[in-house]
Amino acid sequence: MKLSLRVLLLMLISIGIMQPVFGQVAITVSFAPPALPVYEQPICPDAGYLWTPGYWAYDPDFGYYWVPGTWVLAPEPGFLWTPAWWGWENNAFLFHEGYWATEVGFYGGVNYGFGYFGVGFGGGRWDGGVFRYNTAVVNVNTTIIHNTYIDRTVIVNNTTVNRVSYNGGEGGITARPTAQEQRVDQIRHIPPVAAQTQHIQAARTNPQLRASANQGKPPVAATAKPAEFSGQGVVAAKEAGAPYHPAPARGGEQPGAANNRAPENPNSAGRPGTPTHASELQPHQPAAPASTGNPKMDNKYQQQQAKLAAKQNQEHQKLQQQQEKEDQKAAKASSAQKQQVEQKHQQQTQQLEQRHTQQQQQLQTRQPPAPAPRPR
16 A cells, blocks of 8 residues: 555656645646547446446556556445546646545546446445445346346436546536535545555556557456456456547647547647757746836845746756656667657656746746836
């Protein structure tokens, strides 16, 4: 558990932005995850297990990778799983980690199937400390597990299957949290249990689950139990949810999962292409402050601007030197490995510029306002 959390923290630091979203830490990526693959649900291994749908996670070293759907024991009776999801916010795709709660919260309106059709969960319910399964949408052996029922009304209005895996942005799902889902955000949450973090770690270290390797069609799409990626309980994807598009190439465009294009990064405006390396960034210059009529105050603000610009240019140089070393190491690597390095560098560069822009905006808000003109 401690090792998995340490790995996750390193991932967050390497991407460069950590920000609380709905009480969680969100990973930001500049281009959309692939579509959800098409797969069947493995049979529930035993009573008390709840379904947690598969999703695309992200690692800065090799991009998106598939975390297979799996059955997990609930941490406490009465708790349900709210799936992880990606959303376009603040000019980037932000990852929202899943959690356990007594009600299902907002998960981006993403149709994960098997009871998670975009709102709530129709695959079962708790009844007196016992979980009852809705066999109309989940795969349960009723000869072994008897606490079941059938309710097909949850799938009546879901005849059109949407494989888009993210909310917002170009081509994304347009759902917004309901009042009830917003209320769920305020109640007690339990983070992913140890079995789930082990499952995520096993997926992250499996090269076959990387989108660059499986082209959006993972060989392990779902498992009967967490971190068990071989044996009878493993289900492979039937097909990719949409044609797969590789990670952005140097200076290229940023593909979305559904339509080849995600919204353009704001830091690329006015440039020949989205910067891939720190060497492509323009040096920062101190902004000229407006005169407040107080020379001492104006001089102090100008010094703050110069200090910030110097610090940011040092960060440019440090990142540039790091990337140049990594490019030299990757010179003899395969084309796929070189592409992964390019993708990593693009993410680092864009996130650095985003952070610098935010720093400059924060400093500008602290600048004293210029005096209002005197009425004549």
